[in-house]
């Protein structure tokens with residue numbers, strides 16, 4: 001076992017991990033973080049997506065030992081201060097059905113909007129290509145992300161107008 005230290009959802013956490021344990025196993029099994037889901041367990045579905053140093057990654061493909069010293073954000077961290085605009089929009093539009101893909105989709109979309117606040121439809125689809133959803137057909141997800149991006153731009157423009 002090796003002790004690693006990560007910054008998890010704003011808190012410093014120390015945890016002993018086995019060399020072959022994935023970040024997903026450690027988050028769910030040792031640290032009580034349940035929003036990253038185990039779907040395929042081999043990098044295909046995106047249900048286990050978390051943000052590692054701000055980038056959306058599949059936590060089932062990453063060994064926990066490799067994350068020593070890094071920052072990990074899960075959906076619990078993203079919504080620490082209440083639901084984000086993106087989450088509110090997904091709920092308002094009733095986008096998800098079973099919800100299994102939702103944490104991964106929200107984190108991938110959040111990473112995209114942070115890096116690229118005004119993505120094109122193609123860019124949204126590309127950013128979410130690794131997040132499989134069996135229920136929605138993707139259209140409402142993509143439309144909601146684009147709408148939230150537009151709202152963000154409108155808010156920014158209004159703030160500029162006031163200053």
Ligand code: FES
Nearest residue numbers: 039040041046060
């Ligand atoms: S569980 Fe990680 S990509 Fe499917």
Ligand code: FES
Nearest residue numbers: 097101133134135
């Ligand atoms: S809402 Fe069921 S998998 Fe996406």
